[in-house]
Amino acid sequence: MTEVLLTETFAAARSRLEAALSDAGRAPQAAALLAVSKTKPALMIREAHGLGQRQFGENYLQEALDKQAELADLDDIVWHFIGPLQSNKTRQVAEHFDWVHSVDREKIARRLAEQRPADRPPLNVCLQVNISEEASKAGVAPEALDVLAEGILAMPGLRLRGLMAIPAPSADPAQQRLAFARLREALEALQARFPEAELDTLSMGMSDDLEAAIAEGATLVRLGTALFGARPRPTT
Template identity: 70%
Template sequence: MTDITLPASLASTRERLHLALEQAGRPLNAARLLAVSKTKPAELIRQAWQLGQREFGENYLQEALEKQTQLADFDDIVWHFIGPLQSNKTRAVAENFAWVHSVDREKIARRLNEQRPENLPPLNVCLQVNISAEPSKSGVSLEALPALAREVAHLPNLRLRGLMAIPAPADSLAEQRRPFARLRHALEQLQQELPETPLDTLSMGMSDDLEAAVQEGATLVRLGTAIFGARATH
């Protein structure tokens, strides 16, 4: 994608989000756009920043760290780690990101808590839920979610913000909405159980199901292809 088309695609994506919020009867600031920049060069992130985008999501740790070095002069970029998180990656994530969307077990949460530098604010965390119960997908089950949430909520260097999910693909809007509704209900139950915890985030919705996610209360939508174009093939 060239710098000629990025302004148009970013504007179109923002308009799509605003339209979805309007149709859902929600305020236009009720959901934020997380630009998923995995596999895209730092220069495209720089151009998106110049167009007002501040939050970027990365899946691959080493690639993300290289971009962060290249973009170190932009100190207001908010970096989100949204990919699978193994134990050997937790220290670098704890040291270099503001958000993590993919915490799905206590061991990972405790490592992030222990490895978060003292000079940084608490790390914002979303628990990844395997909302469609797919064997191939990461994420905590709905049944195990409350216990994990209680553990994470008490870790001092983490700030439990909400839930994230990647549902199984579905064809119709009604089918797409069902798993998002389950995730919203799960968050509402946790809000009642943990009233002192700032559970304000539903990280859900991508290019193919943004509208369904917004209908069900998404507060962060993760879009990459719609902004930056298709991933390069080699």
């Protein structure tokens, strides 16, 4: 993708976000785009940075580490790890990322807390919630959120910021909103139980359901293809 096309896609996405916030009666700065840059080259991230984008989401650890090394001169990039997180990946995630969106069990959280370098700010954490209760999907069950959140709030090195979910896909805006509303209500319940915590983040919504997510209070919307174009098909 050329810089001209990248300029167009980012402008279109920002206009769409602005319109969705306006339609929802929310402030223009109430939500931000998280640019999902997995499988895209570091050069494209550099171009997006030149267009003012600062927050980037990566799913694959080694790919992300390679890009971070190549883009080390851009010291204001905020790196979000949004992929599945296994125990053997926690140290490098704790050392090299600013946010993690996919924490769904205490063991992973404890490893991140223990492995976060002392000279870095606390790692921002979102709990991944299986909001549609799909057997095939990762995430903590909604009814188990309180216990997990309470444990993480006591861990030095971590800062619990909110919730993330990937609901079951639906083309029906009403169904999309129902799922996002459940996540918002779960966050509101945590805010009421832990009023001292900085629980201000709802990471939800992608290209096909951005408007529904914004209507239900999303603060970070994860866009990939809409910004960077189609990803290459995996080779066999």
